[in-house]
Amino acid sequence: MDVYLQTLLSGLAIGGVYALIALGFSITFTTTKTLNFAQGEFIAFGAFIGVTMLLLFSGLASTTTAVPSEAASAWRYPAAVIAAGAVAGLMGVLIFLLAVRPFAGKGGMNWVMSTLGFGVMLQSIGLAVWGPAPVMVPSPLGDDVLRIAGAGVRPQELLVLACAILIMVALDLVMRRSRIGKAMMAVAHSPQIASLMGINVGLVMIGAFALSSGLAGVAGVLIAPIASASLFMGIGFALKAFSAAIIGGLNNPRGCIYGGFILGVLESAVGLWQAQWREIVVFGLIILVLAFRPAGLFGQAAVDKV
Amino acid sequence: MMPNRTALKAALLGSALAMSSAAFAQEIKIGFNGDLSASPSAQSGQAGVLGIQAAIEDINAAGGVLGRKLTLVVRDDLSQPPKSIQNMSDLIDNEKVVAVLGPTNSGNALAWKHIPNQKKNPSIGCIGSATDITKPATANAENYMYRVSMVDRAQVAGLIAYTKNNPAIKNVGFLVETTGYGQGGLKDLQELAEAKGLKPVATEKFGVNDTDMTSQLNKMKSAGADAVLVWAQGTPIAQLVRSMEKINYFPVTLTSWAADNASFFDTAGKALAEKPIFMRTITEDRTPKQQQLFDRLAPKMASKSAFSFAAHCYDALMITAAAIKQAGSTEGPKMREALDNLQAPVEGIMKTYNKPFSASEHEALTAADYRWTHWKDGKLVTYTDDVVKALKPTDFTQ
Numbered sequence: 001m002d003v004y005l006q007t008l009l010s011g012l013a014i015g016g017v018y019a020l021i022a023l024g025f026s027i028t029f030t031t032t033k034t035l036n037f038a039q040g041e042f043i044a045f046g047a048f049i050g051v052t053m054l055l056l057f058s059g060l061a062s063t064t065t066a067v068p069s070e071a072a073s074a075w076r077y078p079a080a081v082i083a084a085g086a087v088a089g090l091m092g093v094l095i096f097l098l099a100v101r102p103f104a105g106k107g108g109m110n111w112v113m114s115t116l117g118f119g120v121m122l123q124s125i126g127l128a129v130w131g132p133a134p135v136m137v138p139s140p141l142g143d144d145v146l147r148i149a150g151a152g153v154r155p156q157e158l159l160v161l162a163c164a165i166l167i168m169v170a171l172d173l174v175m176r177r178s179r180i181g182k183a184m185m186a187v188a189h190s191p192q193i194a195s196l197m198g199i200n201v202g203l204v205m206i207g208a209f210a211l212s213s214g215l216a217g218v219a220g221v222l223i224a225p226i227a228s229a230s231l232f233m234g235i236g237f238a239l240k241a242f243s244a245a246i247i248g249g250l251n252n253p254r255g256c257i258y259g260g261f262i263l264g265v266l267e268s269a270v271g272l273w274q275a276q277w278r279e280i281v282v283f284g285l286i287i288l289v290l291a292f293r294p295a296g297l298f299g300q301a302a303v304d305k306v
Numbered sequence: 307m308m309p310n311r312t313a314l315k316a317a318l319l320g321s322a323l324a325m326s327s328a329a330f331a332q333e334i335k336i337g338f339n340g341d342l343s344a345s346p347s348a349q350s351g352q353a354g355v356l357g358i359q360a361a362i363e364d365i366n367a368a369g370g371v372l373g374r375k376l377t378l379v380v381r382d383d384l385s386q387p388p389k390s391i392q393n394m395s396d397l398i399d400n401e402k403v404v405a406v407l408g409p410t411n412s413g414n415a416l417a418w419k420h421i422p423n424q425k426k427n428p429s430i431g432c433i434g435s436a437t438d439i440t441k442p443a444t445a446n447a448e449n450y451m452y453r454v455s456m457v458d459r460a461q462v463a464g465l466i467a468y469t470k471n472n473p474a475i476k477n478v479g480f481l482v483e484t485t486g487y488g489q490g491g492l493k494d495l496q497e498l499a500e501a502k503g504l505k506p507v508a509t510e511k512f513g514v515n516d517t518d519m520t521s522q523l524n525k526m527k528s529a530g531a532d533a534v535l536v537w538a539q540g541t542p543i544a545q546l547v548r549s550m551e552k553i554n555y556f557p558v559t560l561t562s563w564a565a566d567n568a569s570f571f572d573t574a575g576k577a578l579a580e581k582p583i584f585m586r587t588i589t590e591d592r593t594p595k596q597q598q599l600f601d602r603l604a605p606k607m608a609s610k611s612a613f614s615f616a617a618h619c620y621d622a623l624m625i626t627a628a629a630i631k632q633a634g635s636t637e638g639p640k641m642r643e644a645l646d647n648l649q650a651p652v653e654g655i656m657k658t659y660n661k662p663f664s665a666s667e668h669e670a671l672t673a674a675d676y677r678w679t680h681w682k683d684g685k686l687v688t689y690t691d692d693v694v695k696a697l698k699p700t701d702f703t704q
Contacts, residue, residue, distance in 0.1 A: 006520050006524065006552070007520070007524075010520050010521070013518070014517065065572045132345055133569065134541060151553075152520075152552030152553055154552070227517045228541065236513075268521055271512075271519075271521030271522055275510055275522050
């Protein structure tokens with residue numbers, strides 16, 4: 001029994017990370033019909049901004065491969081999360097202005113290459129500043145295993161899960177209740193009509209990229225105490241999160257969240273059977289979903305009216 | 307790819323000239339080709355170069371070899387195989403080095419091991435540990451690939467011997483990562499276990515970036531494994547012991563030497579880092595000779611745990627010099643003959659080498675030279691228990 005509970009808990013913990021990043025993909029896709037393929041580098045960049053902030057706030061020196069655990073205590077960790085989100089959000093504005101807007105809405109796939117390229121640049125800058133070695137980041141809640149009915153989980157994994165759910169609920173409320181959210185949904189529905197209604201479409205799109213990249217930055221700092229911060233950490237997470245978004249439905253933010261959790265638990269459950277078959281099962285599922293429900297499990301099929 | 311191919315052709319044409327003209331040079335050039343800047347293993351490459359430089363200083367201070375001074379030509383391969391191949395041609399054809407030491411990454415040695423054989427220019431590995439690096443191309447082919455470092459297969463032989471000779475271990479499981487490194491290790495584990503009549507109760511795999519291996523460990527646990535043999539890089543081994551704590555399952559854990567990385571220690575945390583037992587060539591209980599070299603290089607060494615590579619590379623250079631001396635020449639074929647049959651013992655940092663190589667054996671260090679190691683209070687120290695004490699060299703046969 002506790003084996004299954006362990007599988008579920010481990011799956012939900014990693015699924016929360018996928019969901020958070022998948023949500024970022026969904027936000028830019030619904031508002032601009034483009035995706036930020038540098039999302040993985042934003043995660044890694046965010047994690048290292050977090051590392052830098054922790055060291056800056058605490059005034060402690062880092063060894064080459066670890067941040068001392070006192071650096072994450074009290075207000076410092078939340079502050080580092082917010083700072084990383086803000087810096088990554090600013091980078092998101094930059095990527096939109098430089099690599100997406102010149103190509104968005106013009107047909108063709110130029111923005112795919114330009115966002116990928118932006119990611120490569122970001123990684124190279126990161127390597128020059130922080131070097132290639134992974135850095136272990138301490139969790140603000142300590143590292144002792146918590147036992148829930150016989151299953152073990154680390155405090156940081158619960159923190160990631162809680163933060164993911166909190167951020168997602170808050171965003172859901174903003175999107176559905178506030179004027180900004182309604183403006184975003186209007187732009188998602190049709191930029192032309194939204195523009196005629198007096199909505200500043202350009203600004204909404206910039207906001208969408210800032211939000212999406214900010215989420216990636218936040219995710220980076222949240223994952224760092226689990227996976228350690230590395231400039232190569234993001235690509236794996238981003239690919240899985242993109243898969244989650246496809247499974248859940250790219251045009252449905254809630255669907256992306258469900259997709260993230262489904263993927264996390266599925267991975268963990270397949271590990272209980274044959275771990276080396278995990279990727280095959282995950283990507284097999286994606287092909288199945290695309291074949292039978294092209295808009296994703298929770299997406300609405302878009303009908304193009306001619 | 308075109309420039310490389312033309313470079314290679316030009317290189318092949320020029321190789322005969324290279325051999326003859328090198329002999330007229332005043333100084334004897336030795337090459338180093340390996341990663342010095344691009345990957346986490348670059349620290350090992352940097353330590354290796356420090357070791358070679360120290361050895362060259364010592365030899366030159368004693369009058370050089372054949373009355374000529376040694377010099378080192380260093381090439382960084384940025385851990386990229388194409389760059390590493392290019393460096394080999396550059397070193398042998400343009401710089402006319404008489405032997406190449408390195409590389410840092412096993413994969414790069416495997417990418418260019420045909421070059422030293424074609425150009426008849428000895429290569430003495432002192433960092434990378436992949437088993438196949440020193441294997442001849444065909445059974446009786448002339449082999450110019452030598453090594454003074456750990457060998458994956460010999461480590462596996464050690465881990466299997468420990469498992470086999472520990473009466474407390476009833477069931478053993480294999481845990482490996484899904485990379486080429488992990489799969490190579492699994493092949494060695496399976497072959498040597500079968501040869502020794504050891505049958506694993508379970509074999510599980512995990513990704514190199516996985517952060518939770520509880521599913522795999524739960525399967526190990528239900529299969530009744532009381533020992534696990536792990537072949538993976540430092541960080542995933544750390545995630546594995548962290549997952550062990552989650553399900554409170556701590557079998558005897560024997561791992562690849564990657565557990566000596568600082569990144570393993572930092573990710574696992576101080577207490578969990580003490581769980582794995584592994585083999586290494588040097589621990590912090592150094593011999594006086596090792597301590598002497600350590601003190602000499604410590605100010606310049608970025609990572610103290612990479613010191614073993616400085617020692618290996620120091621010895622590799624000493625053995626190379628001894629071969630030149632015995633051959634009375636820097637011609638590749640003569641050096642190979644001398645290396646395969648070194649008469650005088652070579653005083654090294656690791657040990658005194660008595661006939662380190664033969665026509666069929668190109669490994670200077672074997673399992674009997676390795677030391678059982680574990681982390682204790684943040685230090686890599688010698689591990690010992692009754693099983694280790696009772697192990698005999700014959701237990702390590704491959």
